[in-house]
Amino acid sequence: MSDGDDKEPTGPAGAPLLRVRDVHRRFGSGTATVHALRGVSFDVAAGTMVALVGRSGSGKTTLLNVVGGLDRPDAGSLHVDGTDVTALDEDGLSRLRRGRVAYVFQTFGLIPVLSAAENVGAPLRLARLPSAERERRVELLLELVGLADHARQRPAELSGGQQQRVAIARALAASPRLLIADEPTGQLDAETGLSVMALLRGVVESEGVTALVSTHDPVMMALADRVIRISDGRVDG
Structure with a gap:
């Protein structure tokens, strides 16, 4: 089992850096069950910036947490740079987050x-x-x-x-392979937010990193190589 700390590419040449297949995530039980993710599947090519778009409660943050190993899916599979994230133990997930995956939050941290x-x-x-x-x-x-x-x-x-x-x-x-940003401009004014979004675009190009960015901002969507829309736990795009 891969432990997630090897920084060399492990996937076959030309393979997507991120591969998500039929991912489900539920919270609660019985009549109180919330289906946050309902069979989500998509690929993200290496060296691209993808905007994840959806209303509050659509499942954006849950999806980002699952992709980055902060949360585990109830079903489905996720591969980051050839590593099966769902097969990692807690130590492996920690190494993944220290090496291949990095986060940017709207609260700076x-x-x-x-x-x-x-x-x-x-x-x-x-x-x-x-x-x-x-x-x-x-x-x-x-x-x-x-x-x-x-x-x-x-x-x-x-x-x-x-x-x-x-x-x-x-x-x-x-030097992560995948940069996950959850509403990175959410606490910034429009002008400052634009400069940060342009910086993220530049980082993808200069550092060769792959970025998955959740946003409501149409400018960020315009800067992205691709837009994935999520609604009620399902993706389109």
Whole structure:
């Protein structure tokens, strides 16, 4: 069984980076059962950005959590970069999330007492990357997101848009294959949100990462290579 921590591609050449097949997820029981996902199937090609679109309660967040190994489906299968996510144990899922899959949330999730550089470097410190190599990677990522001059500032000293940029840089620290972003511009004004969306588009192209982004924003949909619509736990697109 794959443990999810090998960063080399494991799928056959030309295979989708993400393959979701007949995934179901239910919450509750009896008459109180909620069918959050109802037989969801789709593929995502490597190096593309896909917008996941749907109303609140449509199943977007549940789908993202299942894809990223934060939740387990009741039925169906998921493969990320050739790894069967549904076959992993808890340790394997943890390694998957530390290596191949990364998250960006609308609440940023930065550590308040750490500087921007320290937040970005936190995953690399956990991975025990040598100090000099870690510092080079952090510097490169802060440059990528346009925050090289804000490396020593803490989250409270940064704007919302800057904090989200730090969160994106942190998500990219371990060079993930798949970047999952759940409403990444939900707490930002329109202008700042646009700059963050453009950054995500640029990251897909410059870092070669694959991105699955849930959004209500038509601009993000326009920037995406593909739009998947979800309604009542089913997808179309």
